[in-house]
Amino acid sequence: MALEDYRADAMRCNRCSYCKWIPQDRIKSWEFAKGCPSVDYRHFHAYSGGGRLVAGLSLTDGRSEITDELIDVVFECTLCGSCDVSCKVCRYDMHPLSGAKEFRHYLVDKGAVPAAYPGIIAKLRDTGNMAGAPQAKRADWAEGMGIKKLGVDTDKAEVLFHAGCLYSFNPALRNVVQSSARVLAKGGLDFAIDGDERCCGGKAYDMGYRDDFAAAAKANLEKWAAAGVKTVVSPCATCFWTFKRLYPTVAGDDYGIEILHTTQVADRLIKEGKLKPTKRVPMKVTYQDPCHLGRQGEDYVPWHGEEKKIFGQAVVYDPPRPRYNGAFGVYEPPRDVLKAIPGVELVEMERNKEAAWCCGGGGAVPQAYPDFADFTASKRLDEAQSTGAEAIATACSSCNRILGNAKAADGGTMKAIDVLELLEQSL
Ligand code: SF4
Ligand code: SF4
Incomplete structure (x- = not known):
């Protein structure tokens, strides 16, 4: 288009x-x-x-x-x-x-x-990640955890755990990605990580740099094909959305890779009895629906139609275009995980699911318009505080980072915690 x-x-x-x-x-x-x-x-x-x-x-x-x-x-x-x-x-x-x-x-x-964008894209082109950090440090978060590395311990992996750039390189978020991997391993999931994992390309796409997105997608798809990857699991909502909704546009309609968010896998493992949350975690929490997991997390629907005019005037699409209205995003798995944790009381914000207010971390806004990003996060914190919750649970690296650093209108702060971090406390 x-x-x-x-x-x-x-x-x-x-x-x-x-x-x-x-x-x-x-x-x-x-x-x-x-x-x-x-x-x-x-x-x-x-x-x-x-x-x-x-x-x-x-x-x-x-x-x-x-x-x-x-x-x-x-x-x-x-x-x-x-x-x-x-x-x-x-x-x-x-x-x-x-x-x-x-x-x-x-x-x-x-x-x-925006002035900030060319520098960010130059870093992506130089290093293969959005942080502009040395790729050699990409998998440092997994050191000593006994996780298989693609290209080091194995050449094949049916299930690949994709951490994402922010989780891989931001020390403040390291505990989240480690918790996520430990929880899935405890539930018996057999997975590997890629020691030389590359950016998904989703942020470049949202910034408008489609060629850089396509290059990232092609590189990842080739690697996955060579390794026999059938399922990709990610704790990052942006990576999840990129793999689920954007990669089919590069790979074609027979894409065939199952894309799951870590909350979906954890929910499945709990319901199959492979993870048993038994320890009490007494905490009142509210949940932030990440935009890329919630209203934009619906399944990809291929469309190869065309625009037509009726009587030379009214525009129609043949066949009709897919209608993504947010109703079928990933809403229940993270909530079901929270509800399965003994002691956790989940209270909803007024704006939730497809009507949720953004955390402020999307659209590469924090990089170019940090005051606007802070404004948006602050508004969300006001709403979270109004529920009486003591923590805001989320399922995305951007939400976690920005809400954890935000200040509400009254100057108050709130602990941001990942759904799987909370789950691990109960295992
Ligand atoms: S909702 Fe917004 S985009 Fe849609 S018709 Fe109204 S003004 Fe236009
Ligand atoms: S910030 Fe406003 S215009 Fe932009 S995507 Fe969100 S609702 Fe739409």
Whole structure:
């Protein structure tokens, strides 16, 4: 697709502003009714899902030009997808999120990007990871844990554990990835890690650097094919989404690799009786749905159709385009794991599942617009505090990092803990 392909969506946008709020039947209070962090921060229509569609139309129709302000409009968005869910409540077949991503790709092609981006991509090209760290340190987190390494201990692995760049290189998150691997091993899962694991490419895709995403995907797919990988498990919601929703676009419709998040595997192992949480962990927790695991974590649906016009006017798609509305994301497995831990009391935030408020860590926003990322995280912490929970559980490296460092409006902080870290305490 190209930005021009979203022309019909932009023309159909009736400026109803539904995309600025969570779906109306999910609103419980005025305080937590908003859905779009970007427009809540900027208070200007252009910074909404619908506003970006119209800005793209204006640009491709030659009625506006690329300016620094336009770059901010396009990239100061967490790509959380809340707008997409709400728009589809009233408009059956519109895709503001895909349009926003296409807009980024368009601007990357023109060299119009936030100042921070070229340096991040240069690091990815140099090192193969988003941290720009030496690849030789990639698997340091697993040292002494007795985990098989692909290319060192074995040449074949049916199940591959993919840690992700943030978990591999951020010392503050090392305990999360170690807990995740220990829990799965304790449940009897036979897996290996790749000692020379490469970035999934998902962040590059969201930044608009599609060629870098494709290069990362091809390299990983080739490696998986050579190793006979059938299942990839990741504790990172972004890697999970990238493998599940983006890799089929490179690999083709017969992709055939099972992609699982660690919470799905842990949930399965508990329900099969292979993991038995018995120790009490007395804690009241609320759960942050990661955007890439929740509303964007639905199964990939291939589409090879075309746009057609009826009587030269009304645009239709033949066959109809897949309709991702967030309803079938991964919501229950992490909650079921939390509910299986004796002593844990799970309390929901008002905005949850497909109506969840983003943590602020998506869309490569923290790298380019840190104040906006902090604003978004702070709003989420306010909501988490309102539940009376003492900790916020999550299932994503970005959520864990940003919410663990955020401050609520009253200056308060909250412990961020991964679902599998909590589970391990009960085993
Ligand atoms: S993108 Fe959808 S929800 Fe937003 S203003 Fe346009 S039609 Fe309304
Ligand atoms: S993706 Fe999220 S931040 Fe961006 S416009 Fe949509 S709701 Fe707003």
